[in-house]
Amino acid sequence: MIRLQKDENETNIDNILNDIPNVTDDVEDNLNLDESDTNLEQGDNLDSFSKEVISALKSKNMPLLPLNYQAYFEQMLDNKNIEFQKKIYSLMETDTRNDERNINFEKTIHIAFANTRDILKCTSSIYKNLMLVNDIEKKCLNELNNNVISTKFIQETNSLQMQIDSQINQLKILYQKCNKILENINTNTMYDSKFDTYNKRYFINLVQDEKKMVEKFNHTSTIIMMTIPLIVTRYIKNDQTTALIIMKTIAKLLLKTSRRSDIIGYIGNGIFAMLLKHSDVFAAKKASERLIELLRNTNVILGNKEINLDLNIGISKLKSDRSAEESLNFAINALRNAQRSNTNYIIYKDDIDENQT
Structure with a gap:
């Protein structure tokens, strides 16, 4: 049974224990x-x-x-x-x-x-x-x-x-x-059959399309990569059923709370990605804080076990002087650093100067 504090959701998944791949006024x-x-x-x-x-x-x-x-x-x-x-x-x-x-x-x-x-x-x-x-x-x-x-x-x-x-x-x-x-x-399919998000191939295509728009009109868009912390991964490493429930819970939360213009995809190895159009790194930071807070208010109860959920997040910017693939990999690298240091979110080093507080 899954009990959500804010709402009630029901919840085969890729092995989330694998190493993460190197990919307004x-x-x-x-x-x-x-x-x-x-x-x-x-x-x-x-x-x-x-x-x-x-x-x-x-x-603009x-x-x-x-x-x-x-x-x-x-x-x-x-x-x-x-x-x-x-x-x-x-x-x-x-x-x-x-x-x-x-x-x-x-x-x-x-x-x-x-x-x-x-x-x-x-x-x-x-x-x-x-x-x-x-x-x-x-x-x-x-x-x-x-x-x-x-x-x-x-x-x-x-x-x-x-x-x-x-x-x-x-x-x-x-x-x-x-x-x-x-x-x-x-x-030619668009959606991931397990999580109802866009699949990896289609999500990457959408990021590439947005990169062209950034190049042409010089606006700002950002990428968020997110997954569960390593401490939670180790706790459930031999329980793929629990892993599936947790990942479906995260997917439902993302789909329920995101804006329609936000593009959500599952890229494998337990990692969800979000493309925020017309959003700078500061807006991506605020979105990350909101997602983390919402997930922390969500608990998964399985039998006698209660699992408190959390997220690690990596953020990068789509820029005209870097490819879409580079931006995706930079977000993944930031995510890996967030996991290793158990930090809520980390912004890719070359994009930190965009973080206006």
Whole structure:
């Protein structure tokens, strides 16, 4: 059973014990929101806030693209009063259903993928057995030809042998085609089937895309890498069931508390990653502090064991003079240092000067 102090969540995972691989301006709150205004989407309040977001984008010379608008919208929304935020987020909940449908769709594909893989394994065994039968039959035919036997029997057996040869060849071709299609499906999936986050490949692609945007428009984005501390890892090193529950708890917390413009991925070895668009290192630091505090208020109870959760975090910046892969590896290096020193979070050394307090 898992008991969360703030909310209740249910919770095969890569071996998290492996070594980690080397890879806004504030706007005045003057909306004067009437708490009785339940028809917010038709009122002036949302309209005026939307205009503020557009003005902020223009002031930063950012193109008025949907993704840029979303990132600024959510960041500026954090500066508004709680009641206004609640009403806006209630309107935004409808959009989350599309993401849920996509995740469920990919889960269905993953199940079909696994079942088809099993079929192919079975087909492979049948193919090998047919080849064996074929060899035995050829051997028997050679022996029969040396004896006095009905010509008709030999003709019928030869005909059957030709059919088997043809079917074996067709089976081989169909197997190869099906296997190629499955590999293509696997390559183009977006989500991690265990944690409902983006998978490693797709997350890296999104980081590379954002790097191009940083280069083109000269804005700031950051990367956060996070995992559980080594002390917790050692405590559960022989209990993969507990490890799975802890990782799913972290994933659910990240998905529940992050902004829609934040991109969350699972990159393996127990490490989650988050791309914060249009956020500097100071904002990434604040986000890290918030995540750590939320996780510390979350306990996992298994039998008689109560596990207090925590995070180590590494932070790096996406910069025009470094590749996306370098930024990802720098965040991982910072994470490794945070784990070794048991520090809440560490900013990559070349980005520390961006940490304005």
